[in-house]
Amino acid sequence: MSALAYAAADTAVVARRNLLRIPRQPDLWVSFTIQPIMFVLLFVYVFGGAIQTPGFDDYADFLMPGIIAQTMSFGGFVTAIGLSDDLRKGLIDRFRSLPMARSAVLAGRTLADVATNAVSIAVIIVVGLLVGFNFSASPLEVVAGIGLLLLFGYAFSWIFAFIALNSSSPEGAQSLGFVVIFPITFASSAFAPPDSMPAAVEAFANANPFSTVVDATRALFLGSPAGNDVWAAVLWSVGLIVVFAGLSVHKYRRAVSS
Amino acid sequence: MAEAAIAVEGLRKRFGDVQALCGIDLNAAPGTILGLLGPNGAGKTTAVRILTTLLPPDAGTARVAGFDVVKDAAALRSQIGLAGQYAAVDENLTGFENLEMVGRLYHLGRGPARVRAHELLERFSLTDAADRLTKTYSGGMRRRLDLAAALVARPPVLFLDEPTTGLDPVSRLQLWETIEARVAAGTTVLLTTQYLDEADRLADRIAVIDHGRVIAEGTPDQLKNQVGGERLEVTLEDYGQEAAAIETLAPLADERPKCEHGILVMPLNKARGDIAEAVRRLDATGVRIADIAVRRPTLDDVFLSLTGHAAEAEEEEAEQREEEAVA
Numbered sequence: 001m002s003a004l005a006y007a008a009a010d011t012a013v014v015a016r017r018n019l020l021r022i023p024r025q026p027d028l029w030v031s032f033t034i035q036p037i038m039f040v041l042l043f044v045y046v047f048g049g050a051i052q053t054p055g056f057d058d059y060a061d062f063l064m065p066g067i068i069a070q071t072m073s074f075g076g077f078v079t080a081i082g083l084s085d086d087l088r089k090g091l092i093d094r095f096r097s098l099p100m101a102r103s104a105v106l107a108g109r110t111l112a113d114v115a116t117n118a119v120s121i122a123v124i125i126v127v128g129l130l131v132g133f134n135f136s137a138s139p140l141e142v143v144a145g146i147g148l149l150l151l152f153g154y155a156f157s158w159i160f161a162f163i164a165l166n167s168s169s170p171e172g173a174q175s176l177g178f179v180v181i182f183p184i185t186f187a188s189s190a191f192a193p194p195d196s197m198p199a200a201v202e203a204f205a206n207a208n209p210f211s212t213v214v215d216a217t218r219a220l221f222l223g224s225p226a227g228n229d230v231w232a233a234v235l236w237s238v239g240l241i242v243v244f245a246g247l248s249v250h251k252y253r254r255a256v257s258s
Numbered sequence: 259m260a261e262a263a264i265a266v267e268g269l270r271k272r273f274g275d276v277q278a279l280c281g282i283d284l285n286a287a288p289g290t291i292l293g294l295l296g297p298n299g300a301g302k303t304t305a306v307r308i309l310t311t312l313l314p315p316d317a318g319t320a321r322v323a324g325f326d327v328v329k330d331a332a333a334l335r336s337q338i339g340l341a342g343q344y345a346a347v348d349e350n351l352t353g354f355e356n357l358e359m360v361g362r363l364y365h366l367g368r369g370p371a372r373v374r375a376h377e378l379l380e381r382f383s384l385t386d387a388a389d390r391l392t393k394t395y396s397g398g399m400r401r402r403l404d405l406a407a408a409l410v411a412r413p414p415v416l417f418l419d420e421p422t423t424g425l426d427p428v429s430r431l432q433l434w435e436t437i438e439a440r441v442a443a444g445t446t447v448l449l450t451t452q453y454l455d456e457a458d459r460l461a462d463r464i465a466v467i468d469h470g471r472v473i474a475e476g477t478p479d480q481l482k483n484q485v486g487g488e489r490l491e492v493t494l495e496d497y498g499q500e501a502a503a504i505e506t507l508a509p510l511a512d513e514r515p516k517c518e519h520g521i522l523v524m525p526l527n528k529a530r531g532d533i534a535e536a537v538r539r540l541d542a543t544g545v546r547i548a549d550i551a552v553r554r555p556t557l558d559d560v561f562l563s564l565t566g567h568a569a570e571a572e573e574e575e576a577e578q579r580e581e582e583a584v585a
Contacts, residue, residue, distance in 0.1 A: 006365065009362075009365075010363060013359055013362045013363055014363075017348065017351065017355070017359050020350075020351060020355060021348070021350040021351065024350045024391060025350060089346060089349075090342050090346035091346050091347075091348060093307075093312055093340070093342060093346055094340065094342075094346040094360075094407070095363070096311070096312050097310045097311065097312060097335060097338065097340040098335060098360065098363045098364060099332065099333075099335035099336040099363075099364060099365065100363040100364075100365075104363075
């Protein structure tokens with residue numbers, strides 16, 4: 001077998017291992033099922049009445065793409081916690097002493113996390129439909145939108161893999177993650193129209209790639225004109241994956257459990 | 259002569275301002291156990307991490323199974339097995355799933371990896387627990403599974419980093435027997451330990467390591483002779499009988515017994531039946547005994563004898579500094 005075939009086979013073994021673990025960690029389910037449901041309900045019923053979203057039938061239509069995109073970025077926490085845990089328990093040492101591809105532990109981790117992200121999307125869409133969200137685009141566009149969200153979630157898994165490899169504990173990775181995620185996801189077009197924000201925040205929100213992903217998903221879910229958002233969102237996601245996968249694998253080679 | 263299974267020369271490693279290894283030399287012939295004995299923070303784990311390609315050395319050379327740990331790291335990894343003090347098994351996988359995964363990552367192939375997993379579960383008496391998540395395992399079971407994982411690819415060289423730390427005596431004995439069986443089958447083992455009795459029982463040669471230096475090296479007997487053998491400690495009921503006790507026991511010992519604070523200490527030769535003879539003589543001369551005990555040389559004795567300082571608690575702090583520097 002070629003090195004590439006070994007890398008793919010090793011990645012599949014690690015991904016399978018991580019998938020096997022999911023149903024055995026019920027406490028983890030909270031973060032990728034209950035938590036997004038809570039966010040949908042809180043935003044729709046607490047803030048929904050107060051936030052003006054001109055051009056949208058109701059707040060649920062405006063909110064859903066944003067809340068799914070935010071959940072995808074939160075999916076990174078699953079990646080970070082899983083990796084930190086492996087580091088702390090010495091499993092990464094075992095993997096690094098094995099004749100396996102250097103990229104496989106991280107690639108297998110992030111691939112498996114696409115599965116948890118897919119479960120999250122399914123859960124949110126069901127809840128969204130119950131609280132008044134409606135797809136108003138073709139099925140193909142909806143599928144493309146879900147694909148884009150998964151790609152974006154995959155990018156965030158790599159960002160969080162890098163954060164985890166640079167943190168000394170799962171708690172450290174988690175607090176660093178929150179500091180990164182909250183400004184990026186809230187100072188964006190996800191929950192409120194940027195033109196309702198102060199000028200400086202509006203400028204940040206408009207330049208924020210997270211807004212690009214949210215706008216692209218809105219266009220794909222609601223059938224509104226997308227402009228260049230979809231391609232820009234794909235490019236951003238792929239760019240983030242390339243950069244953070246490179247950084248993470250580089251860091252992994254020297255990773256040391258504390 | 260066959261090439262040494264482990265050959266280390268002038269290995270150095272520094273973490274921040276902690277010099278973890280100050281140029282150590284080690285050698286192990288194929289099919290033998292080399293014991294690395296030292297307190298926490300002595301550099302044992304750092305040495306193991308370098309030899310298993312987890313950490314690059316700052317200077318020096320190390321060859322394992324004929325492969326350079328830096329230049330041939332990728333090729334070397336298929337020749338080694340590593341079991342650590344933290345029992346690196348996935349607690350959310352079953353015993354079988356853990357071993358199968360490791361087998362596949364050694365590229366045994368799906369079928370052979372499964373066969374090998376069953377084989378090892380059987381050998382380590384884990385067959386009944388094969389389909390249980392390892393988080394339900396006892397500490398001893400986890401260590402056995404960890405060791406089994408290290409053996410999946412039948413590696414010619416095995417690294418065991420404090421394999422029995424924290425184990426109960428029965429599990430410890432079982433693990434010792436397994437390690438001995440591996441060596442009988444031709445595997446070379448590097449074993450780190452804080453326990454002299456463990457090194458004594460298992461190792462063909464022992465390197466005593468302290469502050470990143472090998473301060474003594476030899477067979478267990480050579481080391482123990484350096485430290486002194488077993489001693490008899492007699493606690494007297496009456497301090498006033500110290501002189502009488504020394505005179506009574508002096509003919510039995512190769513060197514004159516010492517007595518302090520009512521405790522008499524003398525070198526012991528069990529082959530001559532010294533214990534019974536000592537008690538008889540003390541009784542005959544009317545020296546009253548409050549307590550009598552045989553003391554074996556401990557790691558502390560080795561350290562006191564070799565370095566003049568005890569293996570004290572500050573070593574643990576050094577270890578922590580080392581870990582922080584690494585992280």
